[in-house]
Amino acid sequence: MDDLKRVLLVGVGLIGGSVALAIKKEHHVHIVGFDVKLDNCQLAKKLNIIDDFTEKLEEEASKADLIILACPVDKAEQILEKLSVLPLKEDVIITDVGSTKAKIMEKAEEYFNNGIPFIGGHPMAGSHKVGPGSARAHLFENAFYVLTPSQNATNGKIDILKKWLKGTNANFIIMDPKEHDLVTGVVSHFPHIVAASLVRQVENHASQNEHVKYLAAGGFRDITRIASSSPEMWRDIVKHNQPILLSLLDQWMSEMNEVRQLVEEGDNEELYHYFDGAKKYRDSLPVRAKGAITAFYDLYVDILDKPGVISDITTLLAQENISITNIRIIEAREDVYGVLRISFQTEKDLERAKVCLENRGYETYISM
Numbered sequence: 001m002d003d004l005k006r007v008l009l010v011g012v013g014l015i016g017g018s019v020a021l022a023i024k025k026e027h028h029v030h031i032v033g034f035d036v037k038l039d040n041c042q043l044a045k046k047l048n049i050i051d052d053f054t055e056k057l058e059e060e061a062s063k064a065d066l067i068i069l070a071c072p073v074d075k076a077e078q079i080l081e082k083l084s085v086l087p088l089k090e091d092v093i094i095t096d097v098g099s100t101k102a103k104i105m106e107k108a109e110e111y112f113n114n115g116i117p118f119i120g121g122h123p124m125a126g127s128h129k130v131g132p133g134s135a136r137a138h139l140f141e142n143a144f145y146v147l148t149p150s151q152n153a154t155n156g157k158i159d160i161l162k163k164w165l166k167g168t169n170a171n172f173i174i175m176d177p178k179e180h181d182l183v184t185g186v187v188s189h190f191p192h193i194v195a196a197s198l199v200r201q202v203e204n205h206a207s208q209n210e211h212v213k214y215l216a217a218g219g220f221r222d223i224t225r226i227a228s229s230s231p232e233m234w235r236d237i238v239k240h241n242q243p244i245l246l247s248l249l250d251q252w253m254s255e256m257n258e259v260r261q262l263v264e265e266g267d268n269e270e271l272y273h274y275f276d277g278a279k280k281y282r283d284s285l286p287v288r289a290k291g292a293i294t295a296f297y298d299l300y301v302d303i304l305d306k307p308g309v310i311s312d313i314t315t316l317l318a319q320e321n322i323s324i325t326n327i328r329i330i331e332a333r334e335d336v337y338g339v340l341r342i343s344f345q346t347e348k349d350l351e352r353a354k355v356c357l358e359n360r361g362y363e364t365y366i367s368m
């Protein structure tokens, strides 16, 4: 046990738990969790995500070979300050998993002028769920994993961190922290604000018209899935990426003013051009690549309206050990063939499910 490498995981939630599981896949290691929620530590230990937990951050930090900050970004900054005045191991590496990078890198450069390498990290995959109960070793498979090394982080240290994180099977990319915050602002943080505001707009109307809530089921719920994410996490992300989000909001408002004008003028050609431009660009986006917002892999299955059919399908998939992330009956058959939509977390699961169900005579379709 003494010669086992030690990892300290600060924040034992969805992302920290998933990183810990990925590390355990590749390394014989002792992982100790620290979390303000004792329940999360207890659950993570029961699920073998961590080997132990502590309430003494200082004591464990000084024994760790790798320290991973996986708490909300605001808290990560505070922990980093605490770590900077502790006697840490000479060859320790500190990293984080936060969704914003510029602020934490600024703090890291300020606090760690003693040579300790901080390498910012952002695994660009996740979900709207929280806590270690939803952690999965394969959560980051094929996803981008951004690294933002501080001045102290040599290429050798970056390679060591990549080895630690090999089990994530993610694609590592080095980025400048400010560039990272701009790009994620555009494709992740700002869409989150829009999703939340769409939901709030529907809620306002629902109080005046009882049909709104029922018709917001299904597709509307799907396109606003990310609005169900942790409010604490998103509050902190928005505070951290404030200047970029303010500028994106200004751009969006001027875009909306243009749209308002288009709607007011009602010009056939202009309106067509607006939607056609959006369609063309959206259709050109890679379908199978993993982006900043997690895509689920959906399979549509034609089913006959007879009792027991759904349980037959879920039993077949369970027998093949294929996990389902969502299952829904689609009542309108306009756009897709088939009526049962099953979502999977990986493309591999989707393909295995397709083969499994087709072998049993079900007709299946993958929608683009």
Ligand SMILES: NC(=O)C1=CN([C@@H]2O[C@H](COP(=O)(O)OP(=O)(O)OC[C@H]3O[C@@H](n4cnc5c(N)ncnc54)[C@H](O)[C@@H]3O)[C@@H](O)[C@H]2O)C=CC1
Pocket: 010, 011, 012, 013, 014, 015, 016, 034, 035, 036, 037, 040, 070, 071, 072, 073, 075, 097, 098, 099, 100, 122, 123, 124, 125, 126, 127, 128, 129, 130, 131, 132, 230, 233, 237
């Ligand atoms: N949820 C997602 O899809 C993604 C989240 N991230 C980032 O990962 C980080 C963690 O988020 P999740 O795992 O999703 O949330 P989570 O809520 O599942 O886990 C966060 C954990 O941090 C703990 N925590 C809060 N304050 C703490 C403190 N002062 N000290 C120690 N532990 C503390 C919480 O009790 C919780 O267990 C955030 O910084 C977020 O920006 C990054 C990529 C994806």
Ligand SMILES: O=C(O)C(=O)Cc1ccc(O)cc1
Pocket: 098, 099, 123, 124, 125, 126, 127, 128, 188, 226, 229, 292, 293, 294, 295
């Ligand atoms: O729920 C989703 O799909 C997400 O968008 C997950 C997510 C949240 C925050 C990140 O920094 C990266 C990914």
